Structure formats: C-alpha cells, structure tokens
Amino acid sequence: MPIFSPFNFNYKVMFKPEIYSARRQKLKELLSDGLVLLLGNTDVPMNYADNTYHFRQDSNFLYYFGLDFQGLAGLIDINRGNDMLFGDDVDIEDIIWMGPQVSLKENAAKVGCTQTAPFKELFNEITKAINAGRKIHFLPPYRAENKLLLHELLGIHPAKLNEYRSLDLVKAVIAQREVKEAGEIEEIKKACATGYNMHLAAMKMAHPGCWEQTIAGTMEGIAKAQGASASFPIILSQHGETLHNHSHSGYLEEGRLMLVDAGAESLSHYASDFTRTTPVGGKFTQQQREIYEIVLAANNYTTAHVKAGITYQSAHLKAAEVIAGGLKQLGLMKGDVQEAVKAGAHALFFPHGLGHMMGLDVHDMEDLGQIHVGYDEEIRPIDQFGTAYLRLGKRLKPGFVITNEPGIYFIPALIDKWKAEKINTDFIDFGKLEAYRNFGGIRLEDDLLVTESGCELLGERIPITPEEIDTSVNKK
Template identity: 55%
Template structure:
C-alpha cells in the first residue's frame, strides 16, 4: 500500500473541491462466476482505492464534508473467515493503514445514510457500473436503479477527475513498476512467436507473468494473429509463417495501478518487406506522438498528427492518394486507423472512464467528433503535466470494412481500392506506449520495450529464459 498520509491527503483535497453533504464510496463485493462460492479474481472499485486504499471486499467509505470526518464501514472477520482464509486484520487495523479512526459495522451503514437523508443532507455518489453495486445503492438511498445516474453527483465526478487525472510521483512509480512487468510479458511473446505455436500458449505465459510479478492483468489480454480485429480475445489460432501477432496486454499492482502496452511481432521473427513497410509507418506515427505531445496541446491534435503520418506513409505505398491533409480531414485514413490514438491510464487502464468518457476526455473547450474513427478518440482535451496517456496508433486491413467502403465508392478520390485489396490477408499492426506529460514535453514510461524493426527481430531471435 501507499503511505497512509497519502489517502488522508486525497480525502482532504476532495473536501476542498466539494461543497457540503456526504460523499459515499461503496467498495466492490466478490462476484461469482457460476455459483456463489466460486468467485472471479477480486478487483476493488478504483475510486474507493484512490481515497480509501483497501483492496478487500465488502467495505464502504464515507467522507463527511460538513464535519470533516471519515468513516470506514465493514465487518470484523468471522471465525469462518479465519478458518477458510487464515488470520484477517481487524477493522481498526485496516483503518489505521489509511488514517481513518472511525470504523463501524456494515449493518450500520443503512441507518447512517437514512439519518442523513432525513436531515436533508445531500448524498454524493458516482454512477455505479456494476449491477450488484447499483442494487446496493438503490436499497440504501431509496432510488430506483434506473434513476441512479440521474441522481449521481456531477460535482463529485468533476472533482474526482480533477484529482485523479494528474498523477503524483508515487503513482507514476507504481505505473512504471507495472510497465516493467509488461515488458517481460511482451518480450516473452516476441520470443515465443514461432510457427506451430498456438496463441493460447503465449497468452498463458503472459498471464502467468502478470500474476507472478504483479496482481494479475489490468484487462483481458488481447493476443491474435488476426490483428485486424481490434479487441480479439480468441486464442486458438496456430501461428504460421508470414503472419503477424498483435499482443495488447498489461498488468496491475496491488494498489490497482496499471500498464497497457502493445507490440506487433512477425511469426518466425523476421518481417517480410510488406510487413516492414507498414510497421515503419506505424512506428513513425508512434514516434511523432512522442515528439508532439506536450502541455497545452490538444490530444486530438496529436491524434491528427499521427493520422497524417499514417496517411502519408500509405500514400507512398500507393494505398492512398491525393492530398494528405484533405484525406485526413475527410476521415479517409480511418479505413486503416479506425480508432482513437489513446486514453488516460492510472488506476483504471482506461482511467476514470467509469464516470463517462466525455467527462474524462473532453471538456468545455472540445467536444467529441461524430466522424468515423475520430469519434472513437477517448482523450481529446488539452494535455497537462501529470497526465498519463497511451500512444497507440495502428494500421489494419479489415476485409468487411474495405469491401463496404469500396461498394459505396467511399473516399475513392483518396483510396486505391485495387491496391488495398492485395492486403486483405495482411491483418493489423499496433504499437502502444504509456507516456507521461512533463512540464515541457513527454516521457515514455518504464524500460525501453523492443519497438524498432531491428529490436523486435533481435528479441524474437532469443529463446525463453535468455537473459541477454
């Protein structure tokens, strides 16, 4: 855990941004997979982690804005808990880790909130993203589940975004630790990318590393030779020469901080000429982001810079044509780059998006585009020192999308469909780093993970267990 003073400082900072009333942070409960006693790997609510720091189920936190007090609700461990899970810390011991002195049983929470409601006090909460939490809040506050979003506190959501999106030194340190683990995950994938290997063999090794050196994965690992499918979770394909394997994976710490890295590796360890040409375009876009991202620049504009690199590179290969700027402004490049450049990252791999993408990635200065591709950009607003964002351009050849656009003669002034159709068997390439916005630019976080053609090929030539 982080130092106890960090959590009390965060709660103090929230008070300074809020008006009056009570802030209610319900922690997560265990979630059953297929029967009550068989649960998924537990993941605490990120807002609860940020302010109350405890990674155990069945807890709730209260911040009383008027009285300046904090309360931790939860039950003392029972004998059954001790028998099945071993010695457990008392509520007082748990609370001491986060500088909270007032602890109460979970059964007292309903009465506490009911008394506050009857006293006319405002209860601030954020929209729940889990059905069990929604039901719990509904019962406690007497609000039908369908109306919880309406009654949630925009004031609280804005305050949370303001606090959480700017990462402090201790948060950056945690993130970098997780990127170091992700480095091992991805270099292992590169070394295993050999003909005859089944995707799940690589997937299993990567997930094992995440649990061996961290607290598991930060999201379900994306790993496939069908890289044209952006979030492919099927892992049954056999690797064959001439294919590329896209691995998009990360892990998280005990405190919930994440990494999110993507690398693309040729099966067999050597890029063929066609793969190398497309890979170099994506790499140049990734490097352009690192060159361009800095304070006061809209991340949407950085997305456009990456898009221009992609469109220009594809034009040089004869896949696109015409004026690059006109093609990008029209959205023609989105046939090949149909997603946004990146998102914020921290306690959530898509940080804070449980509060709403537009609240996190957009603001009064900039609104979401309706244009295909650009409309999927999750982070568009001005960058500020302390933002941690992903830099993940890609080029994909999606047969169904290509065929649809060709049938519609869509952007045929910018796209050479005859040439594009020779790439229908290509797949996709994505390269992703996690970057920190500094006072005068940005910094790629974590150790250098092989990224150039030369680095990837050299890593892929190694064997598992090779320490060189």
C-alpha cells in the same frame, strides 16, 4: 479444496496514511456540501457463490480509502469534514479458520481514517442524511451487486442510478485522479516492468506452430507471478484487423503478424498497456515492413511531440497525418494529406483513437464516463468515423499518464463498405488495396507521462524496431 470459500483480507496498503487523508481533504475542497458515498467492491461468483473471481477493489475506493478487501464502504462528510469507514470485523469462529486477523479499526488507521462502524450502520447514516435533506454524492455503479446495494440505500431503481449519480463528484474525482502523484507513477512503472516481461516472453514464443493460447496464458502467468493480474483480457491475434478478437484458438503461421495488446496490473492495482506486432518467426515481409514503418513513425512522432499544453485531439490528427502521408507514399492513399485527414479518409486504416488515460484503470476512470474523462468545455469530441472513437481529446497537463497507440489495419468488411458506398474515393486507391486484403493489422502502443516540456516513456521500451524484434524472437 476442503471447506470454505476464499476470503480476501489483504490489508496491505500502498501509500502512507497522510496520502489518503490528503486526497480526501482535497475532495472536500472541490465539493461544496453533502456526503460522498464510495462503495468498495465485493467478491463475484464464477460458477457458484463461494468460487469467486480474483478480487478487484473499486479504483475510486482504492484511491481515497486504500483498503484492498471486500465488504467496505466509505462516507466523506463535506460539511463536517469527517470520514467514516463501514465494514464488519471477522468473528471468533472465523479466526479459527483464518488465523489472527486485523480489526477494521486498525486497517482504517492505515489510510488515516479514525471513524469506523459495522456495515449495517451505513444504512442508518444514509437514512439520517436523507431525512435531514442532505445531498448524497455517489458515482455511477458498474457492478450489479452495488446497483442492488445503492437501490436499497437510496431507493433509486437500479436502471436509473446512472441518471442520479453526482456529476459534481464525477468531475471532482477526475480532476484529482487525472494528475498522477509521484508515488502513483512509481507504481505504474512497476506495472510497465511486468508488461515488458510479458511482451518479451510473447516475442520469444512467436514461432510457427505455437498455439496462441500457450502464449497468452504464459503472459497471464507472468502478470500473476509478478503483480496482481493482467490489466485487461489479453488481445493476441493473427487477425489484428479484428479489433475485438479475444479468441486464442489459432496456431501461429509463417507469414502472419501476431498482434499482442496486453498489460499488467501491479500489486497496488496500477495498470500498464502495451501493444507490439511481431512477424511470426521474427522477420517482416517487404509489404509488412513498409506498413510497420509507418505505424512506428506515427508512434515516434507522437512521443516526440506530446507535451503539456497541447490537446490530445491535435496529437491524434497529427498521427493520422503521418499515417496518411506514409500510405500516400505507398500509393494506397492519394491527394492532399491534410485534406484527406480532414475528410476522415485515414480512418479506413486507422479507425480508432490515438490513446487514453491510464492509471488505476487501464482506461482510467472509464466508469465515470469517457466524455468527462477525455473532454471538457474547451475540447469536444469530433463526430467523425474514426476520430469519434478517440477517448482522450482534451488539453494535456503535467502528470497525465496516457497511451500512444496508432495502428494501420486492413479490414475487409470496412474496405468493401467504403468501396461500395464510394466513401472518400478522392483519397483512397481501392484498386491498390486489393493486394492488402489479407494483411491483418499493426498497432504499436507505449505509455507516456506528460511533462511540462515533453513526455517520458514509462518503463524500459519494449523492442520495437524490426531489428530489435527479430533479435527478441530469435534469442536463445
């Protein structure tokens, strides 16, 4: 590499200018007054300033201003109704190195914005507004660079910025972004198509002796070759019960289950998110298959019953009942299934939520606060181990895109804790559990579009029945 740093001046815009103008117009209608400040992201150094990670624009900025390069900020004036984009044009010297460039003005036109100004003008605009006593709405920052910038712009200590973020703006953005437009769904489907290819490649490699990293790296390569990147760091593990496992240092072993949780980010930065659990070599043991069929039943039950109007909290609890019912048949749980779920006994095996929103972020809008994204005045979180981790509880609307990801895990540390503390002993047969200590974990995840009458599976369904999986692993 000879001289300078990468410069991301990717000025392709995904949707028509009217789309972005309409989104900003809607936002103006949802708020009563003040200015909305939306900061774009900047390049982040890996190991020195000029060697940066791949650029990822802020999702809120992308949604309202569409431009996918660094060094930008948008200002939406609720009272006057105008939108401004701040950023710097490339100077003449740089053009020698970078070839002809498009001006900020031309780029702004692509997202329906006519007013542009150099970045430093943002400081003047904000100062003017503050001096005039006007409200500046901003979202909670997650990047250290933007914390420093907001501190400079607003004089709020970096550690206090989240307290001063605009809850009105948070709620307005969620109200808009949670219902996906037709164009957005098309983009999500592209991410799903790449996710499909990633998972099929993983299945094909699921043979004894294969290095986990070879599979994870190959999947990332497919994500990069067909879209922007993976939508989150790939989880690929023969210890599916270790929910945090991001190490790929092992080699596949006969008799183990390979859990792969991975999705793609499309070129337009929409996400997919799928999980499949594949027996190494393609064939389940009897014990594995029995547990697998329960998880598959919970997944299928959810897809069959999700529709606009139900709450996802209720769907989560129904899936928990399917799991508890299946485990009861195997003798691992006992007693009344509904009582067991009420008591939270299923959470020993299914200790996480059924799913979350998905869109421009794989956990859509998580930067805005999960409580505001997943819950509302009607549906509040349930404070019980397991269900407490459900990210999405509220009533579903047509146009929501959500994940459906039940799982069953055998977590030795958790089993030992419950056994020692005699938790839910009425519903769990700890003796029978011993034979499952080294089982691992199974999760099966699909992406759903909620409609009036039901839901639509997004993308071609990745092989999921034991027979389909065997075929995919052993296809030449």
